[in-house]
Amino acid sequence: MNISRRHMLILLPAAAVAWKYVEAGEPEASPNYQMSEHWWGMLINIPKCIGCGNCVRACQTENDVPDGNFRTWVERYHVTDTEMTTPEVISPDGGKEGFPVAQEDAGKYFFVPKMCNHCADSPCTQVCPVGATFVSPDGVVLIDQTYCLGCGYCVQACPYGCRYLHPTKHVADKCTLCYHRITKGLTTACCEACPTGARQLADLKNPNDPIHEFLKTHPVEVLKPQMATGAKAYYYGLDGSVR
Amino acid sequence: MKDAGHLFRFAGLFVVAFLVFLVVRGYVVPKTFGQYGHYRGAAIGEIAQHPVKFAGHQTCEGCHSDIADTKTKGAHAHVNCEACHGALYQNLPAPPPPKGNLYERFVALIVPPPPPAPPILLHADDPATVTPVKPDTLVLCARCHTASAAKPKGFPQVDPTQHMGGVPCETCHNPHSPAIGSDTSASPAAGGAK
């Protein structure tokens, strides 16, 4: 009975239609997804983040991220009012298992989820010697791991520390914005697993995406704007002490 | 001119090398390279083929509409199913790696290739085989609701040692709609756990 209900479902929403193409192994042939109609980004709402680490674990599960490396991670900032420039920051194991309990004191605390900013003018793709990493037509910074030399130049060029060399594949690795999900109408694994809605996948080319209303009515900032990377991870409630 | 003949021989070497390079290049550069930009266009499709492990709450709700109904009325309305239950998937046995040609096998001696990713079977694909494990609420709920000065002030938080003394959370709270005494009609303010 359940099966038939599932099949009903599969025929309905966009998310499930592409499912057939996954099972057939040819999702790029999906008629539902046109690269030219999307421009992906992410909205991160700092006051909503509780530092549970769900996103980090979900990302590791979904993308087989090796232990010790992170496609996304969470930092906890502790800033006292007179020491804006020297915040105390921790991210034990990327925040995967949450954070130690903090006690009230003179400073303020907040969590900052980090991930690839999917920069439009990305310094990492600029330096790749062979064209193994690139900004896709729908605005996602991807790596062709069958073409990557593993030179590590892109890792050096990323101002945000979002890239790493995969310890067993010996190629660069990073957040794909769950490209295999968003092209099927699903949201990213980190957004799916976030209990508070602190992360929201945003399609900047979709006029119905709530991101437009949010950007219109809220002050937002990107990380390290002085780097002029065209970052597309928009932060609401970002403190000036965040690096 | 006769006395510069050896120079032309050297230049000839260059021309021959360049021609060989052009021919080899024609063979080895992937067909889709340059399709969208300076990269292999087919790589986009290959990345899009990675297996999905989190099925997404829409998929869960297709079968479990009763729980979805309960959830929409409570404070956990926007907590997706897999945020607590985890990704319900199972790795299938990996297929044997394809046998490479002589060059690939030689290269494999220097740089061992990564093992191929095993195929995935989701609970949604086969609910009978891939069965979820019920999370332990003592661990699960504490992950979000343990009190800490670092958390946003408006977020419901308790000290797990004082709040319930080892009694599992679901004794009093329905995790799908946590306000006490309101299994299906919890107040949206959701101060219940405070």
Added chain:
Amino acid sequence: MNGVVGFMYPNEYALQWSILIVLYPFITGLVAGAFILASLERVFRVEAVKPTYRLALLTALAFLLDAPLPLQLHLGHPERSPEMYFTPHATSAMAMFGYVYLWYLMAVLVFEIWLDYRREIVILSQQSKGLLRVIYKIMTLGSSNISERALHIDDKVGWIVTLIGIPSAFMLHGYVGFIFGSIKANPWWSSPLMPVVFIFSAMVSGVAAVMLIYMATTKLRKLAIDMRCVDTIAMYMFYIFIIDFSLEMLDLIHRIYEADESFRSLDFMVHTKLFFSQIVLQIILGTLVPLTLLFITQVWKNNLTATVRKRIYVICGSLIMISVFAMRWNVVIGGQLFSKSFLGYTTYKMELVTREGLLAAVGLCVLPLLFLWVLVKLLPPWPEKGLHQAAAGD
């Protein structure tokens, strides 16, 4: 996380670029420097350094053959490195390596050496036996024309090649500096002065290397060192080193005075993790000491005996090599020790017997000397008695 102080982005704990990437700019620097010394004689007609001309060319070739090896060992997928030739990415400084390298190796160095040695190669192809004969035959490219006019043409063309070679040498090494200088994410590297500093330190180290090799080989051959030659080399070394040091100090003072957001982090690093390699090795022992010694030899040249001058030159040459290696170390390793959040530091743990370990690095330093030995055996850079007699009797 051992070795980490303060906060680092979690992907930053391990360094991406190891001692092999330190070696790579060091070795290409020696190539560029050795070639510049050779061009002194050829283009700028500094007759005094003539005894080192051919040796400098062979040294450059030996180190150039070695230069891509540390990169290959470092790559996660060395088998894919030809992609650098097939699909070079125009916006990547690193992609240019393949082409600049090939251009420099084949069009400049090999061509120039071939032109310069053609007469010897043809004679040797007629005189030697067995395998050597075959090798020399191949090297003649089937042309045994060594008429006066042909050699005259070779000389003219060689001069033009050297002329092209000078900017090529600058390019080869300047772009190595650009690889680092163009990374805006890393304030320790990001500087327009980086390519210039790299070129000048390359020239100093290359000149010093050829000088040391010349002195050592002359000693081994039990001949007298040409003092006019080494005095001249030392003079050039002194002036180039002054320019190099001034540029580096300019960069340093600029950083200290501007004191931008990264300053506190970098300043701390120089006082702790890089104190020995930067302050002690590079600046004090490797720069101030040899500069002072060379200054003394320049000012009181006539009061010092040849033996004393030779000793000073050997000491200075060795210290300069150490200094330039330390400079490469401080740039490559130093640039990865601090977090791009400017809130913490990590530690470089050098491995010993792995692919990117110390032993591989030592091997890659010895290898060019072996290359040089083979090249010298094949193409003797100094007038051989036997050959000369044969040539005279030709």
